[in-house]
Amino acid sequence: xxxxxxxxxxxxNLIGLxxxxxxxxxxxxxxxxxDGKQQGRTEEEICEALGDxxxxxxxxxxxxxxxxxxxxxxxxxxxxxxxxxLSGACIGxxxxxxxxxxxxxSGVFGxxxxxxxxTDVTLKIAAISAVVFAVSxxxxxxxxIVKLIPVVIKWFKQMAxxxxxxxxxxxxxxxxxxxxxxxxxxxxxxxxxxxxCGMIVGGVGFAREVVEKYDIDDIRExxxxxxxxxxxxxxxxxxxxxxxxxxxxxMEEFAEDMEDFADDMEDKYGRWDRWxxxxxxxxx
Amino acid sequence: MNIQFKKGILELCVLSLLIEKDRYGYELFxxxxxxxxxxxxxxxxxxxxxxxxxxxxxxxxxSTEGPPRKYYKITDEGRKAHEVLSKEWKEFLNGVSNILTxxxx
Numbered sequence: 107x108x109x110x111x112x113x114x115x116x117x118x119n120l121i122g123l124x125x126x127x128x129x130x131x132x133x134x135x136x137x138x139x140x141d142g143k144q145q146g147r148t149e150e151e152i153c154e155a156l157g158d159x160x161x162x163x164x165x166x167x168x169x170x171x172x173x174x175x176x177x178x179x180x181x182x183x184x185x186x187x188x189x190x191x192l193s194g195a196c197i198g199x200x201x202x203x204x205x206x207x208x209x210x211x212s213g214v215f216g217x218x219x220x221x222x223x224x225t226d227v228t229l230k231i232a233a234i235s236a237v238v239f240a241v242s243x244x245x246x247x248x249x250x251i252v253k254l255i256p257v258v259i260k261w262f263k264q265m266a267x268x269x270x271x272x273x274x275x276x277x278x279x280x281x282x283x284x285x286x287x288x289x290x291x292x293x294x295x296x297x298x299x300x301x302x303c304g305m306i307v308g309g310v311g312f313a314r315e316v317v318e319k320y321d322i323d324d325i326r327e328x329x330x331x332x333x334x335x336x337x338x339x340x341x342x343x344x345x346x347x348x349x350x351x352x353x354x355x356x357m358e359e360f361a362e363d364m365e366d367f368a369d370d371m372e373d374k375y376g377r378w379d380r381w382x383x384x385x386x387x388x389x390x
Numbered sequence: 391m392n393i394q395f396k397k398g399i400l401e402l403c404v405l406s407l408l409i410e411k412d413r414y415g416y417e418l419f420x421x422x423x424x425x426x427x428x429x430x431x432x433x434x435x436x437x438x439x440x441x442x443x444x445x446x447x448x449x450x451x452x453s454t455e456g457p458p459r460k461y462y463k464i465t466d467e468g469r470k471a472h473e474v475l476s477k478e479w480k481e482f483l484n485g486v487s488n489i490l491t492x493x494x495x
Contacts, residue, residue, distance in 0.1 A: 138415055140455075141414075141417075156431040162435060165432070
């Protein structure tokens, strides 16, 4: 047997030992081979004198077991418990991740649709801001979840190890700081704030446009229409203009009047405004 | 010879050698094998066990020939264990030599 074969066999049989112990044992034998060779012995001779690497490994492993408290039962319970909770938590997080991504995509499409719908520049700004806002918030949440998954896994590992009475292993599980994440978070937060500002600008512009564009008299007339048809608990009462009429008759008269009004409004303001002033209010 | 008994003797020998001075693995093996029939493979498991029991500590020291060697240094606990073991061993030797020289009645 060569040194390489011996070391490989030893390593294979040390499975179950923790990484530190394993490395230390292998280094001890590396050193032994080195010193043996310096004394003029061949690898073959040293291997033969050392004996079966499997037996050496067994001896070392049996020592470790004597020192560690025997709690295989707890180990299995902890592992199964950990696996169940862990898989549940991970599936939960992943499903949230997917729904957030889906929300972001639908948000993009919805906002693009709204942006093409609006003709006014301020409204476009508002719509685009909404897109940026939705996407950045969703990305923040998604990144948070992605970062959370390994933390959850580590947490459960630590819990399993501490239940397993292996504090040195629990300690070995350390959290790493990823600076790039913080950078992306800051960038997205800035984007989110900027988009909120954009939406406020857009909203103010929208309100100003409504006030400037429409005649206040037209809006009053519309309000009167609506007031008339909703008084007297849903009964149509138009004594002043139409006299006392049956319900169906009054309805027809009113619908014609309303249509004329809506046509006027459409000529004046365009198609979108007809929807705004017209049928929405006389629908039901 | 009983394996546990032999392990006990080896333990005593290693502790004695380390009371003299700090030594590295192969050096220990060399001195041991010069004097008693010792299986080369069992040295390191034994050293590991004694180390875990706190009988000695280890440190790395640069060597002129190659990578640093691991040196073993005896602790107070190791000295105490050596005292107990060597006392037991002397009693045992006395007992055996008594029997061999016909010292019993």
